[in-house]
Amino acid sequence: MITKEEVLSREEISRRVAELGAVISRDYAGRSLVMVGVLNGAYIFMADLSRAVDLPLEVDFVRVASYGTNTCSSGTVSLVKDVELEVKGKDILLVEDIVDTGRTIARLREIFAKKGARSVRICALIDKKERREVEVEADYAGFTVADGFLVGYGLDYAEQHRQYPAVYKIVSGV
Secondary structure, eight states, rough: OEEEEEEEEEEHHHHHHHHHHHHHHHTTTTTEEEEEETTTTTHHHHHHHHHHSSSSSSEEEEESSSSTTSSOOOOOEEEEEEOOOOTTTTTEEEEEESSSSSSSHHHHHHHHHHHHSSSEEEEEEEOGGGGGGSOOOEEEEEEEEEESSSEEEOOOBBBSSOOOSSSSEEEEOO
């Protein structure tokens, strides 16, 4: 059994998602946007964010593997599910639950650039800059969280704990 402490409340997350939606709507005004969520972690964040964006949207998902059941990345990023939409010439917003080492999101940015996307930007609920191994910046970051293994609002530990409405730091039990 894990013990956890709340880091981001449901209300804080809701407010920040609305703010991000407004900024993204302004930045992409007059253009259509393809939001690409990184499964499984981004599904809750992306659902809320897509409703907060006031633009024509296309939505798709990719799935990558790098953590497995561990609390730290294996360092290898493999694409398990690719997008089904055509992305050539389109503005892509990669939506991620957390940018940690940077490996996954940097690899995805590279993949979409090679597919001919007009632009590729990153929106992350949580940015953990102190753990970066690959230089990458989130264009839109919800929160910067300094330390701890986080769960909830899509974030998981061994595919568990995604369903919590807030974000928690695991303090024991891992």
